[in-house]
Amino acid sequence: MVEGTELFEIIHTTRAMRRLKPDPVPDALIKRILEAGQCAPNGANAQLWRFLIVKDRAIKQAVQVWYQRAFDKVIGPHYRSSAPPPGMDRERYQRQAAAVQYLTEHFHEAPVWIVACLEHGTQPPNRWSGASIYPAVQNMLLAARALGLGATLTTRHLVYEKETEAALGLPPGVHSYAIIPIGYPVGKFGPIRRGPLSTIVYKDRWGQTWEGD
Numbered sequence: 040m041v042e043g044t045e046l047f048e049i050i051h052t053t054r055a056m057r058r059l060k061p062d063p064v065p066d067a068l069i070k071r072i073l074e075a076g077q078c079a080p081n082g083a084n085a086q087l088w089r090f091l092i093v094k095d096r097a098i099k100q101a102v103q104v105w106y107q108r109a110f111d112k113v114i115g116p117h118y119r120s121s122a123p124p125p126g127m128d129r130e131r132y133q134r135q136a137a138a139v140q141y142l143t144e145h146f147h148e149a150p151v152w153i154v155a156c157l158e159h160g161t162q163p164p165n166r167w168s169g170a171s172i173y174p175a176v177q178n179m180l181l182a183a184r185a186l187g188l189g190a191t192l193t194t195r196h197l198v199y200e201k202e203t204e205a206a207l208g209l210p211p212g213v214h215s216y217a218i219i220p221i222g223y224p225v226g227k228f229g230p231i232r233r234g235p236l237s238t239i240v241y242k243d244r245w246g247q248t249w250e251g252d
């Protein structure tokens with residue numbers, strides 16, 4: 040089936056695209072991305088998701104300051120001291136680290152952000168809150184890819200949650216779960232690198248090999 044093949048092609052090439060051109064992204068494309076997000080499953084179909092589109096450079100810059108600080112204090116040292124993850128050699132991991140640093144320094148230059156939020160009201164966020172927003176985030180990443188746009192799921196601003204949510208002007212009862220910087224990509228959409236299924240899938244009992252691959 041042609042459409043099915045396209046979907047799997049999209050899934051297998053939707054990687055974090057951190058180097059973006061400053062060229063503006065038409066609202067018509069952002070609308071299609073948001074519509075894809077809205078198709079996602081969400082608890083009881085309550086649709087408590089809210090999406091803040093940010094193009095205002097001053098707002099993005101105010102958030103970037105905290106995003107950079109979290110890199111300097113937490114993420115940068117982690118990349119310098121950690122081993123490559125499954126499916127990646129050291130060189131690729133270093134390239135990823137360089138791209139992460141690049142996005143950190145240019146976060147505010149992405150032409151548009153989608154800030155994915157949930158309206159909790161007086162209910163405090165709990166462990167399954169994210170399950171009602173991250174499927175929408177993933178749908179939006181796939182939709183951006185399908186439209187030829189680069190995007191990355193980022194959550195690092197949450198290291199300084201209070202400060203960044205104040206900079207974003209979120210009202211009480213609304214919490215952010217991801218910032219997705221979107222723009223036309225500088226590089227090409229490449230294949231996703233992951234470890235083998237055999238190291239993460241078990242059959243019936245934990246630790247028992249699954250013969251499916």
Ligand SMILES: Cc1cc2nc3c(=O)[nH]c(=O)nc-3n(C[C@H](O)[C@H](O)[C@H](O)COP(=O)(O)O)c2cc1C
Nearest residue numbers: 053054055057139142191192193194195196231232
């Ligand atoms: C919960 C979560 C938070 C993430 N936060 C960030 C982030 O703040 N900055 C960033 O550059 N990438 C972020 N990423 C992207 C991951 O680094 C990326 O998905 C991972 O390295 C795999 O890369 P790939 O999708 O290109 O294969 C995040 C991903 C997830 C799932």
